[in-house]
Amino acid sequence: MLTVRYFAGARAAAGGLSSEPVEAETLEELTSLLAERHGERLAMVMKAASFLVDGLTCHDRAAPLPANATIDVLPPFAGG
Template sequence: MITVRYFAGARAAVGGVSSEAAEAASLEHLIELLTERHGERLGLVLKSASFLVDGLSCHDRQGPLPAGVTVDVLPPFAGG
C-alpha cells in the first residue's frame, strides 16, 4: 500500500482530500490509477506535477514503487 499526499492544485482537484491510500507498481501506474479514480481534472494536474517518493524527487515514472512509501504530488506553484 502507498500513501499519496496531495498539495495545492492537486488537493483541489481531488475535492480537498489531503491524502489517500493506493496500490501501484510504478509512478506511471499510480498516475493512471489516480486519474481513473478522480477524473481528468486531476489527470491534467498530474501531467505537470512533480513527485516526491519518501521525500526524494522522483523523475523515473517507470521505476518500481515499494510498498509502504509516501508519494507527494506537487503541482507547479505560481511564482516559482
C-alpha cells in the same frame, strides 16, 4: 500500500483530499489509477506535477515504487 499526499492544486483536483491510500507498482500506474478515480482535472495536474517518493524527487515514472512509500504530488507553484 502507498500513501498519496496532495498539495495545492492537486488537492483541489482530488476533491479536497489531503491524502489517500493507493496500491500501485510505479508512478505511471499510480497516475493512471488516480486519474480513473478522480477524473480529468487531476489527470491534467499530474501531467505537470513533480513527485516525491519518501521525500526524494522521482523523475522516472516507470521505476518501481518501494512498499509502503509516501508519494507527494506537487503541482507547479506560481511565484518566485
